[in-house]
Structures are given as structure tokens and as C-alpha cells.
Amino acid sequence: MRILVYPHDLNMGGSQTNAIELAAAVTKLGHECIVYGRRGTLCARVEELGLEFIESPDPGRRPSLRIARDLQRLIREREIDIVHGYEWPPGLEAALAVESETDVAAVCTVMSMAIAPFLPRSMPLIVGTQQISAVEQVKGRSRVHLIEPPVDLDHNGAVSDAAVSEFRATWGPGELPVVVVVSRLVPELKSEGIFTAIEAAAELDSTTPFQLVIVGDGKARPAMETAAARVNDLLGRRAVVFTGQLDDPRAAYAAADVMLGMGGSALRALAFAKPLVVQGELGYFRTLSEETADEFRWQGWYGVGEGRDSGLRSLTAELAPLLSDPRLRAERGVFGRQVVEAFSLERAARRQLAIYRDAHARRGEQKRQVAEAVRSFCGLATYHVRQRIDRLRGTQRTDDFNAEPVAAVRSAARPTATTTPDGPILWFPGVGWDTLAGTDRHLAMEIAERHLIVWVDTPHSILRARDRAVPAVTQPHPNIVRLRASTFAGVQRPLLRGLANRRRAAAARRYLAGAGLAPRAVIASTTAPMLDLVDGLPGMRVYYATDDYVEAAGIWGVSRRYLSTSRERNLHRADLVMSVTRELGRHLQRGTERSRWLPNGAELGRYDGIDDIEPATVGLARPIAGVVGQFNARTDLDYLRAVRDEGLSLLLVGPRWFTSQADDEAFDDLIADPGVRWIDQLPPDQLPPYLRAMDVGLTPYRDTVFNRRSFPLKTVEYLAAGVPVVTTEVASPEGLDERWVQTARTPGEFAALAARVARAPIDSAEIRRAAGVHGWDARAIELQMWLGMRGRHEEGEHTRTARDDHRAEPAGSAGSPGVAGVPGAHREGVSSQRHLSQRAG
Incomplete structure (x- = not known):
């Protein structure tokens, strides 16, 4: 493939550095990447990596029709397959450029801490934090992919001792521990933490003095230098030093004893095995450790504290132990290097290449989307009106979407699920019992050895004779009651699909009510929004993703919007989320609590x-x-x-x-x-x-x-x-x-x-x-543990399994109570002959 990579700026910054280094990594995988944009300091890095650079015209006001037309020219002349814009202006310009071109797709990456709402939802979007991915999916954007800021581990580890010595000699850190910040010095997002660090240099001088070295440039630098001059005068030494922007800041990372930063800069610090204090806003400072790693993987290398007044106290509490204990610094540095291995540039490049392939294969789906184009246009127009009003008021912000980060939004606490310890498991599978012996059926049969399963088949058409021949309530396996809901033909058509799902939920409610049962858990391993449709029933709600159903839309020929909306409805109701791979689990995570990993098993007995x-x-x-x-x-x-x-x-x-x-x-x-x-x-x-x-x-x-x-x-x-x-x-x-x-x-x-x-x-x-x-038995044991259920692994060697009981005792005997009047069925605490007569639609 031939990819045109279009960063929003080619001066020093995390997003644009990622764009260039990823382009080089994708090139190594056998594809051609061309960097496009206005000249800046990072052009030297483009040349160093052997990438072709094409200078763009002056864009003027963004998004720019002039740029979109120039991109179209390049698409045709260079036979471009993918136009990849970084941040929202290039993303919109890329979308405009490819709209009338048949063989090219647009992709957008946003590494800001919030997403411009007017970016087209039909365009694949890559974001840098798991939390932002979750928020965007909840808002209805289904083409969202997570690539955390990648790190070139080889490049960022290759700094000579001579370069480090020269850095120290130039900026004069002396013998004190060195705390380094590498950042753009802009008012939004970045400045609060740096001002606090300047204050901390004075606060800790009497106990754990250190040298603060600030690398970077930007609009906030004059105000920061004024604050630093006051501290330097107070302490009588150069406690705070500004280097300005460095074309190659690696020596600064290597010279640090402690790094302070956020986002991509924080991750690059870990590549140098440096202890890291992550900065955010409203007084947020936290050191990376085993206890905090999951927090950063969720919200990104950034956070929001309780208020600005707490910032100095928080930062000094994080810095003091590191400054006073070289061994602790070494331990934190080693742990950080282990963490950053998961953010390697090569791994990110392969993931990005998969996104490119999918985008190109589905390029027609992102074009001529009239409703989406109108939504984007109206959103952009509203944004520009607000920008003009802010300029008139004097309140306009430079990094507009960084100024309102997603991490600042507090999640509402989830209510605790009510459970019925002796109730059955209500299971909504992805396919019918007779269709395929898949993941859900294997798990259900294993769990049925000790617990009653009420299995609710996918709806069947009343027009097919073979479907009408099967009763509404049957028992296909010991201790499993199968319910079937009938509906009209064409269950995948929008209106009929909704009706079929409601009839399926109604069948489950009627059966449970008629049998006097309350479920201990409700499991949905289906594309339908069943957890939402049975809201009000007791029991833990479990969503189990056996595949990424939304990404399967093209394979299955089902509406992507429907699959995405249904999944979000299930996730919103779920108390427990499970997935067959960790990557899928991360994609489905909607809060700080991790999804559980339950991979497929095997029929060992076969x-x-x-x-x-x-x-x-x-x-x-x-x-x-x-x-x-x-x-x-x-x-x-x-x-x-x-x-x-x-x-x-x-x-x-x-x-x-x-x-x-x-x-x-x-x-x-x-x-x-x-x-x-x-x-x-x-x-x-x-x-x-x-x-x-x-x-x-x-x-x-x-x-x-x-x-x-x-x-x-x-x-x-x-x-x-x-x-x-x-x-x-x-x-x-x-x-x-x-x-x-x-x-x-x-x-x-x-x-x-x-x-x-x-x-x-x-x-x-x-x-x-x-x-x-x-084996499936091992997978079932894990699931039962998460549901708080006693499985046969807890019974001891003297207790027979349900399968042994079934072989040993006649149906309906005291040791083997019948369920639904079907021989050999088992259920905890309930026995009734009325189950078969309980019709389920």
C-alpha cells in the first residue's frame, strides 16, 4: 500500500513524532509512506528515517479546501491508497479529499485528550487512551481503534555517554538529582504541572534539593521563566533551567534521575528506564508503579486531581521518596521499562497496518454518507461560531480539545447487582442450540452438571415448517431448559429484528414467572441487546464477547450501527464483561475495572x-x-x-x-x-x-x-x-x-x-x-468462580458430579429432581412438573 501521512504540525510534539516514527515502521513492513505537511523541525527526523517529504501549501483557515484539493492531486498522481491525518484538521481534510476518489480511504488519529465531535463517524478513528476509546464508542462511533502512543525502543535507548555528559555540562545540573520535563510549553493541559514543579523546587530545597530542567518551547514559556527566576533568586542557584526546544531531546531523557511528564513524553521516559511521575491537571501527580499501572493504561498517561490547591502537596509527596532513595529510583525505572515494552513501535505499526487494510477494504462505507456529512458540517459550523465568540471575549484556548479532557469526566457509580443464590442461569446465546456447538453451548453443558441453565434460543420464523415442529420448551441436555420464541420471517430486518428480540426477552420472562424462578445470573453472548431488554430481572448481568461482533458486520452482512448500538446497550447493563482475547476485552472496557479473559476451550474427550x-x-x-x-x-x-x-x-x-x-x-x-x-x-x-x-x-x-x-x-x-x-x-x-x-x-x-x-x-x-x-470444564470453572457459584471442583472427592448422579439414579427420584418434567434433569432446590406446560411464545 501507499500511505500519505499528514501530521497537523511538523514542529516538536508527541502526536507528530508518533506519526513520523510509525510511518517509518510501516515502511519497514513493506509499504510506502510519504510524509505531507508544512516544514518544521521534525523534517530532520523525516529525512533521518529515509521517508519522502512533500511540502503542503499554507492551509490558512482549518479545515482547508486548498489542502483538500492538493491532497486530491497527490492521490491521483501518486496512486495513494490511504490518507492518514493526525489530529482533527488533517482528519477532516483527508475525509474531504477522498470523498470523490474511489480507490482510497481516509484514516484519522487523534492523540489529544478529547475528540472533536464533528469528525465523521464513518471514518476509522485511532485514539491514544482506552478511556477515550470507550467514551467514543458509547457516543455511537463504532470505528474506533486504540493505539497508545508508540515508542521506538531502539532509537530512544541509543544515547552515548558523551551526549549525556555534554547535556549536563551545557545545562549545569551539577551533583544534585535531576528532574526533567520534556513538553510543549502551552497554557492548556501542560502548564499547570510545570508551574507546580517550579514551586516544588523551592519547597523541597531544604530536605531533598534537585535540579529542574525544562525542555521545550511555547506560548507559556515567558510566564514560566518569570516564575523560575523568582525561585532561582530565592534559592541563590539555578534550580530551574530552560533549554528551549531541542531537535533531539534524547540526551535530556538519558540525563534525568526522575522524569515528569504526560502522554508520549511520559512513555519515552520509560524507554530510558527512568522513574516517572505522571502529571495531569487540577493537582494530579502520580508515580508509575505496580499499583498505578492499570490506572494509566485506562485513562492514559495523564490524570485529573481534586483541585489546583492540592498540586504542590501531591507532587512533593511523589518526588521526595524518589529523590532520597537511588535504589527506589532504579526499581521504578526497571518496572517502567517492562511496562513500555507493550508500547513498542513495531507492535503499533502492525496494528496500524491492520487498520489500514480494513479501511481500504471498506473504503466505500465511509463515503457518500449524507446524514453523517450534515452532522459533521453542522458540528464544525457550531465550533467556529463558538471560537469566534471566545475570541471576542478573550477566552479562546490554543489546544481547544486538550482543554476539556475526557479524563476530567467522573464516571457514575454502578448499582450493585441483586443475586438469587439458588436461581438458574438465564443464557442468551449467539446462535440456536441446533445451529452450532460453539463457545456458549460448550460452557452451558459444563455448568449444567451442577446448575440449571435456562437457554433462550435465537428467534425462529413461524413460517418454516421445521421450526414449528420443535416445541417452545424442551430439554436438549440434562439440566438445560431450552426456550424458543417464534417471530415473523426476516428477523435481520430493522423493525422485525427489534420485535424478535423483544419476543425472545418475553419468552424468558414468562417461563421464569410461571416456574417461580429468579435467575442468579443473566449471560448474553449474543449480538442482540438482551441484557437491556430483561432489565429488572434479578441476578448478575454478564456480557460475553466471543468475537468482535461490530467488526464482523461486513462478514455477516448485518448493520454495523445495529451491532454497535446493541453492544453498547449490553455493556451499559453488564456487571461483568468477558471476552475471548485480552485485546477485545480492552476494547470493551467501559470503566476502570478490567474485563475478564475467558478464551475458547476444546472438547478434550473427543x-x-x-x-x-x-x-x-x-x-x-x-x-x-x-x-x-x-x-x-x-x-x-x-x-x-x-x-x-x-x-x-x-x-x-x-x-x-x-x-x-x-x-x-x-x-x-x-x-x-x-x-x-x-x-x-x-x-x-x-x-x-x-x-x-x-x-x-x-x-x-x-x-x-x-x-x-x-x-x-x-x-x-x-x-x-x-x-x-x-x-x-x-x-x-x-x-x-x-x-x-x-x-x-x-x-x-x-x-x-x-x-x-x-x-x-x-x-x-x-x-x-x-x-x-x-478443556471446556476448566473454562466453566473460571466462569463459575466469577459468578460466585460453587462448582464441582469445590465439592471434594466424595461428592458425585451431576453427570454421575444422572447415570446412577432414575428420573424424578429424590436424588435427581426433574426439571420441566424431563428425565435426568437437575436443578438446585426446585422441582416441578409444570415446566413443560409453561409455554414461551
Whole structure:
């Protein structure tokens, strides 16, 4: 791809530095990035990184039609695929430029502490804090991605001792500990903390004196220098020193004993293994430590305190221990370096590249959105009117959206959920019981060994004869009552969809009321807003995301707006949020409390005795690399072709569901190779012989946002069958045994790794043993713990499981009370013959 990167400014600053360094990192991944903008001090860094620079015309008033027209010219002349604007003016100009161009998409990054509300919601937006991502999603912006300010760990660690010595000699810190601030010196957001630091130099002089070095420039510098002069005169030394703007501030970071900062500057300090005091506004100062790391991951490297009057007291309390204890400084520095590893530039570049690919693939969705264009235009017009009024009043602010940060908004406390300890679990799954044995069904069957599950199927059409043949209340599994709600055909059409969801909720309410039951928990693992629709029922509300449903909109052909709105309604009601990957959990987090990670599991019992099964005869030469699962838009066929080119045979088992002609043709070409065998969908019980024929299992996921937030069930199934795995880096292997799951970043690496693993001797029994902790029973135990339920792991060896009880005792006996009058069902404390007659719509 060819990407035009357009920072809002090319003088020193965090957002623009990130833009340039990310552009260079994306270029290293095999793409072309061109930097566009007005000349500034960072042009030297652009040249240093070997990036092409194109100077823009003077924009004048922002957003600028002159810039938009120039961008259009470059799009056509240079065949640009992505125009990436940093901050809101370039973002709007990028959106204007691509509107009439068919083969290009716009992306916007905002690293400010709040988002301009008039940015088009149809344009992918990248933000720098988890809290801002959550707030924007709640407001209805579904195309939001989180990339915290990345840090080039190699560049920011490469400072010579000579450069540090020269810095100290030039700015004269002497023998005292040095506290360094690297920042733009502007009135909004930044200045309060720096003024407080100047005061702290005087306050601590008698106990823990230090040298304050302030690196940067801006409108607030004269006022700061005046304050610093008063302190220097009072102390009789240069306690506070201003360096001005440095083209390369790395020596300042390296020379520091303690860093004070926010945002990208704070993260760069961690790359130098320096202890960090994070500054914010209204008296906020906090040191990074194990206790505070989660707070910063949520709200960003910034915060809002209780008031300006508390700032000096807060800062001195944070600085004094660090200044007096070199060992504590070293410990905090080491911890900070560990934290910043997660913010590496390479990791951020790969994530950004996935966003580019998604944006380009869906470029048509962000154009010709008339309602969104009107909303943006009206919002921008209102903004300019307010700016003019503020100028007339003399109250206009330089960093307008930094002046009203999201972190300053206090979240309302959530009410505590009421629970019924002996009640059933009410479960709204994503698919019907008979449709697919997926994550929710596996978990429900495991939990049903000790607790009653009321499973509410997705609505079915009253017009289909096969649906009418199934009763409204059945028991498909011991201790599981299945409810079915009928509705009209076309349940994915907007009006009928809402009706179907309400009928589903009504079916659950009627059944519970008729049976005299109150749920202990309500679980929604569905795209429908069921937690909101059953508001008022008791029990803990749980939202379980088994995929990023919103990013799946294009794959499923369902409205993105509906999926986003439904998810937010569920999240608003949820007491507990769970997800199959940590990245998806972070995306869904709506407060300081973390989402819980509950990945997919495996049906371990299906592979008992697999060593005694003869491998399937597939007519392929060994070694054989295999893929089991669906072949669709998620599958990267380039990786499979590379494996075949490496000399391995390919065994592909599963249905094909490609939506693009290019993918369909590429798959046809692949399976036409005599060294490739494709077998269409098979029942699960017929898979073991084919897995036995494989020397290595492959998980070849494309690098997309959806895939990065998914947990590949096939990877766990391979391991359960004793097959080692090679996967693309996209498909998270977190929590799996690294001896048997290896990742690759490119088709070439993937193929070479697959060949090496396939030809190496393996211990299938050891692979299965390592996979033993990933069964659905283990996942169910975790879920029960979070729900505050006693599971069979707590019963002790003398207590039989519900499954043992079912085998040992007749239905309806004293030891095995019937549920819904169905033999073999179990439920805690309730027995009734009326359940079957309780009709659910």
C-alpha cells in the first residue's frame, strides 16, 4: 500500500513524532509512506528515517479546501491508497479529499485528550487512551481503534555517554538529582504541572534539593521563566533551567534521575528506564508503579486531581521518596521499562497496518454518507461560531480539545447487582442450540452438571415448517431448559429484528414467572441487546464477547450501527464483561475495572484414544500441513500458498465461504495443485482420522482488526488432538504452550516454520497433556468462580458430579429432581412438573 501521512504540525510534539516514527515502521513492513505537511523541525527526523517529504501549501483557515484539493492531486498522481491525518484538521481534510476518489480511504488519529465531535463517524478513528476509546464508542462511533502512543525502543535507548555528559555540562545540573520535563510549553493541559514543579523546587530545597530542567518551547514559556527566576533568586542557584526546544531531546531523557511528564513524553521516559511521575491537571501527580499501572493504561498517561490547591502537596509527596532513595529510583525505572515494552513501535505499526487494510477494504462505507456529512458540517459550523465568540471575549484556548479532557469526566457509580443464590442461569446465546456447538453451548453443558441453565434460543420464523415442529420448551441436555420464541420471517430486518428480540426477552420472562424462578445470573453472548431488554430481572448481568461482533458486520452482512448500538446497550447493563482475547476485552472496557479473559476451550474427550485411530487416506505425500475450519475472508491464502511452495502437502478440511471473486479464484488455484487436498465440511466425530494424518496444524489468519480480537478455536483443537501448531502472529496464542504453538509474521516465515515443525519428531501425548488445561470444564470453572457459584471442583472427592448422579439414579427420584418434567434433569432446590406446560411464545 501507499500511505500519505499528514501530521497537523511538523514542529516538536508527541502526536507528530508518533506519526513520523510509525510511518517509518510501516515502511519497514513493506509499504510506502510519504510524509505531507508544512516544514518544521521534525523534517530532520523525516529525512533521518529515509521517508519522502512533500511540502503542503499554507492551509490558512482549518479545515482547508486548498489542502483538500492538493491532497486530491497527490492521490491521483501518486496512486495513494490511504490518507492518514493526525489530529482533527488533517482528519477532516483527508475525509474531504477522498470523498470523490474511489480507490482510497481516509484514516484519522487523534492523540489529544478529547475528540472533536464533528469528525465523521464513518471514518476509522485511532485514539491514544482506552478511556477515550470507550467514551467514543458509547457516543455511537463504532470505528474506533486504540493505539497508545508508540515508542521506538531502539532509537530512544541509543544515547552515548558523551551526549549525556555534554547535556549536563551545557545545562549545569551539577551533583544534585535531576528532574526533567520534556513538553510543549502551552497554557492548556501542560502548564499547570510545570508551574507546580517550579514551586516544588523551592519547597523541597531544604530536605531533598534537585535540579529542574525544562525542555521545550511555547506560548507559556515567558510566564514560566518569570516564575523560575523568582525561585532561582530565592534559592541563590539555578534550580530551574530552560533549554528551549531541542531537535533531539534524547540526551535530556538519558540525563534525568526522575522524569515528569504526560502522554508520549511520559512513555519515552520509560524507554530510558527512568522513574516517572505522571502529571495531569487540577493537582494530579502520580508515580508509575505496580499499583498505578492499570490506572494509566485506562485513562492514559495523564490524570485529573481534586483541585489546583492540592498540586504542590501531591507532587512533593511523589518526588521526595524518589529523590532520597537511588535504589527506589532504579526499581521504578526497571518496572517502567517492562511496562513500555507493550508500547513498542513495531507492535503499533502492525496494528496500524491492520487498520489500514480494513479501511481500504471498506473504503466505500465511509463515503457518500449524507446524514453523517450534515452532522459533521453542522458540528464544525457550531465550533467556529463558538471560537469566534471566545475570541471576542478573550477566552479562546490554543489546544481547544486538550482543554476539556475526557479524563476530567467522573464516571457514575454502578448499582450493585441483586443475586438469587439458588436461581438458574438465564443464557442468551449467539446462535440456536441446533445451529452450532460453539463457545456458549460448550460452557452451558459444563455448568449444567451442577446448575440449571435456562437457554433462550435465537428467534425462529413461524413460517418454516421445521421450526414449528420443535416445541417452545424442551430439554436438549440434562439440566438445560431450552426456550424458543417464534417471530415473523426476516428477523435481520430493522423493525422485525427489534420485535424478535423483544419476543425472545418475553419468552424468558414468562417461563421464569410461571416456574417461580429468579435467575442468579443473566449471560448474553449474543449480538442482540438482551441484557437491556430483561432489565429488572434479578441476578448478575454478564456480557460475553466471543468475537468482535461490530467488526464482523461486513462478514455477516448485518448493520454495523445495529451491532454497535446493541453492544453498547449490553455493556451499559453488564456487571461483568468477558471476552475471548485480552485485546477485545480492552476494547470493551467501559470503566476502570478490567474485563475478564475467558478464551475458547476444546472438547478434550473427543480425542480420547486418538492414537488408536488410523490416519485418513488422503493421497498426499508426507509431511502434511493441515487446516481444519471454514475457509473465508478471514483466511490468508498467501500463507497457504507459501506452505505449498515450501514443499509440504496441504490437507484442507472444511467448507468454503468466500465473498470476493479474487479469494474464490485464489482458492480454486490452490486446490487445483496435486499436492493439495480439499475436503468439504465434515461432522465433528469424523475429524480425528484427518487430524491424525497431519504433521502440523495451521492457523493462517489474515491481519485484520476482527482477527486480532478473536481466539482461534482451531488452534486449541489441534493441540487437543496432539498436533503441533504454526499460526500467523495475528491469531493470539496467549496462554497456550509455546513449545507446541509457534507464530510467524510473513508468508515466508510461516512456511519455513511449518516445514521445520512438520519434519521434527513430536510427542503427541505430551502435546495433549499440555492441552489438558484448556478443556471446556476448566473454562466453566473460571466462569463459575466469577459468578460466585460453587462448582464441582469445590465439592471434594466424595461428592458425585451431576453427570454421575444422572447415570446412577432414575428420573424424578429424590436424588435427581426433574426439571420441566424431563428425565435426568437437575436443578438446585426446585422441582416441578409444570415446566413443560409453561409455554414461551
